[in-house]
Amino acid sequence: MSNTRRSFLKSSGLGLVPALFPGLPAMAGDFNSGNFDPSNRFVKFYGDGELLEPKEYLEILDQLQIKGLIEKDRYGTGGSVEALEKEMARRTGKEKAIFLPSGTMANQLAISLLSQQRSKVFVQDLSHVYRDEADAAQTVFGKRLVPLGINTSHFTAKELIDAINELPKQEVFDAGIGAVSIENPVRRADGRMVPLEEIKAISSFCKSKQIPLHLDGARLFMASAWTGTSIEAYSQYFDTVYISLYKYLGAAAGAVLCGPATLINQVPHLIKVHGGAMYGNWTNAAMALHRLEGFENRLEKSIQVFNVFKAGVEQIKEVQITAYPDGTNIYSLSLPAGTDGVAFQKKMRERHKIILGRPDAAGKLQLTVNETILYRRTEELISAFKDGLKV
Numbered sequence: 001m002s003n004t005r006r007s008f009l010k011s012s013g014l015g016l017v018p019a020l021f022p023g024l025p026a027m028a029g030d031f032n033s034g035n036f037d038p039s040n041r042f043v044k045f046y047g048d049g050e051l052l053e054p055k056e057y058l059e060i061l062d063q064l065q066i067k068g069l070i071e072k073d074r075y076g077t078g079g080s081v082e083a084l085e086k087e088m089a090r091r092t093g094k095e096k097a098i099f100l101p102s103g104t105m106a107n108q109l110a111i112s113l114l115s116q117q118r119s120k121v122f123v124q125d126l127s128h129v130y131r132d133e134a135d136a137a138q139t140v141f142g143k144r145l146v147p148l149g150i151n152t153s154h155f156t157a158k159e160l161i162d163a164i165n166e167l168p169k170q171e172v173f174d175a176g177i178g179a180v181s182i183e184n185p186v187r188r189a190d191g192r193m194v195p196l197e198e199i200k201a202i203s204s205f206c207k208s209k210q211i212p213l214h215l216d217g218a219r220l221f222m223a224s225a226w227t228g229t230s231i232e233a234y235s236q237y238f239d240t241v242y243i244s245l246y247k248y249l250g251a252a253a254g255a256v257l258c259g260p261a262t263l264i265n266q267v268p269h270l271i272k273v274h275g276g277a278m279y280g281n282w283t284n285a286a287m288a289l290h291r292l293e294g295f296e297n298r299l300e301k302s303i304q305v306f307n308v309f310k311a312g313v314e315q316i317k318e319v320q321i322t323a324y325p326d327g328t329n330i331y332s333l334s335l336p337a338g339t340d341g342v343a344f345q346k347k348m349r350e351r352h353k354i355i356l357g358r359p360d361a362a363g364k365l366q367l368t369v370n371e372t373i374l375y376r377r378t379e380e381l382i383s384a385f386k387d388g389l390k391v
Helices: 003-012 054-066 079-092 103-115 157-170 196-209 220-227 231-235 267-273 282-292 295-313 341-352 371-375 378-388
Strands: 096-100 120-124 144-148 177-183 213-216 240-244 255-259 320-323 330-334 364-368
Touching: 054 282, 079 096, 079 231, 079 240, 079 255, 079 282, 096 103, 096 267, 103 177, 103 213, 103 240, 103 255, 103 267, 120 157, 144 157, 157 177, 157 196, 177 196, 196 213, 220 231, 220 240, 220 295, 295 371, 295 378, 341 378
Parallel strands: 120 144, 120 177, 177 213, 213 240
Antiparallel strands: 096 255, 240 255, 320 330, 330 364
16 A cells, blocks of 8 residues: 555545535435435435445445545455554554454454463353354354353343353363453344443453453444444453444445454464455445545434434324333334334335335334434424325
């Protein structure tokens, strides 16, 4: 990566992009001010981000390339990948970061490197590491995952301490405690967060026992936005941090793992060993770097808009929007009794370009707040819901 390129990215922070391309759907900006034409955009009350269609993705990349904001890498070295890694290391306050093809690989390599030859790894029962990674820790890395916080969003520091203290009584051979992994927020628990005070207590205990602590922070930006706690403030309690690039940063795939240089420097070889070394990663890195600019401000504005929207929609008789305890961007929406959920969902999509999940038999569905809520004026969203319920 050239010094000129580095200087440009550092000095501009890609901050010129919104001014250069005001018509791009991914741009930061005041979508409620009238400066953005939302007529061809959908508001998507599902997912943590827009999840761009191929045509939209290519249009954005094309315009970024025209302005010289994309630089290719070679097997993850240099170019836009290097720029993204440095930005993520800066935001998390970690020494170094590395791009990986998937969050599963980021989690598994981090846990394996942190735990070394020690086999036991404590995790949440509902975590992605335990439920959604095809038993990779056991089958590939020889780790034994020990779930805590059964059927809840998180375990407490006391639960962890008690479980560790009980091990000598329960097991004859000491295979060693390799690491503790925490997912925050937890998708399988409706986006609920681990309370910061519990994170602090767990971190303090782990440090006292020299047990490494990993953060599956795939959706960490959501926890940050809904609590006001910065990404760096969360990250300081963990040895390694993984952040997803596709869930809300627009990339088609990819993850970034942040941590100490001594650990991160071992990851490229392991990526190759496990078949994850791809010749070019610049498309995903460039898109994520682009969307990262101003993202936290857009999330803050999205929350403000949603709060006004929520108050307006709840003026409709029998409509209620409820936040989950310790929740982030996922809410429960209750519709009036007798609502035809299929007709309501269809009308909202076809007439108002608002995508919703289908209500269940009780007239409930989940609303997931993301930055697409900024694609309409708030009063238009409220009016659309009022019209949609006239089915």
